[in-house]
Amino acid sequence: MNTRVIGRLVAKDCSLMRVPIALYTAAAFSGLMLAARGGTACRGAGITLALNVLIGVSFHVMLVPVLGERERKTLAFVMSLPVTPGDAAVAKMLGSFVLFLIPASVAATALVFLSPVDVFSAMAASDRSVLSHLAGWAGYYGVVLGAWLAFFSVVLAAAIVSESVGWTIAVLSVLVFVFGNFVLQVAPTLGWVGRYVRDLARGGTALPVTLAVETAAVALVVAVMLRLQGRKTSFV
């Protein structure tokens, strides 16, 4: 891997996407402010806005810097730089993660208001140390953003390898169908899921296990992506 060139390609994508990412981040902050203001209407609007940011930025990052390179004929320019297809794919994946994580971190904070418990009041009333609270937040961000990243990385890898909107939508649809049905229909019937969620909320063993599984899932997706990228025969 040519880390210097990969770093430059990540910086290139960040520079190209700086205006939309700034707007998504501003929208996520607005969502957070609304949700924090209280009241059913404001809270609902804030959470909806935060969810829109998560979905919008995921699609935007897939369509413009990933799938858009070929369509705009800039892929040939990138591939004429001293990079291998593997370097280019890793740069795309990393760049997309960076672009996604900036507004998504803010949006994820707004989603805390989905909790039936008033997290901020509970924190104020608690006698735990500041470090303990910070660790709790880090765990929360890790689990929520890690899950989204693991999901996102599968669709991103499909976009990078296939360079096709059709295939990307197909992979996304299958994932949404499988996970959606699992979460809405299967999970509530499984006893271990309830125990797992309670343990996760307490910051028990489920937390590091979840973080490890998410990290392993992303690593596996990247490894499969690199393998498939190595079998491709055209890069323009």
Add this chain to the structure above:
Amino acid sequence: MSDLPIRVRSVLKRFPQFTLQGIDLDVPRGRVLGLIGPNGAGKSTLLRILMGLVRADSGDVAILGRPMPADERWIKARVGFVSEDMALYGGKTLRWHMDLVASVHEGWDERRAAELLLRLDLNPDQKARGMSRGQQVKALLVLALARRAEVLILDEPTAGLDPLVRHELMQSLAGSRDERQAIVFSSHHGEDVSALADDVVFLHAGRIIANAPVAEFIGGGRSLESAFLERVSGLSAGRAA
């Protein structure tokens, strides 16, 4: 240093509708090779294989003595590539593109870039979106030439350009040939090839039908186009017989 900056042996590339086959090619040091052929003859595919943008199904390609695609990164650091199918990022200036290329190419020469900008009448602060096709091609050429590439690969660089810009571009290429080990370019314009190239390859239906010094094809009022057409009709007559 290799005496054959570009060496191609038995390259085959199959597509559903088209096959590039039996490609053997040597470009000795200091030579300029022009590729001539109709649309769909395989010129772009061949140049993309040389640049590693398309992988051949079989055969060997060596650039500057190194195998492509095994040493792809090393080769790309020493080869400048411009294609009609290549575009700059519309919302970004030429300066932004120059900074990007300079940051990944050790051989980038800022003084040479400034000379080229002046010579090709380009404004580095202009966004690519506001450039004409001719200006975009000239900008791509600045990015390829200012990195002091040892080999230049150009796919139809003059396609769609007005005669004045085409002339400027060919002059810039002619002016840069002494700095390179080899230049390979494709063109629909026989006069561009005869003006710049030492050798010419005629490609037809995915095969090389002639490969010789330009001087062997032109002269006595004969152009490269007419020489190409003669070869093609000779092939057709041979098949009919």
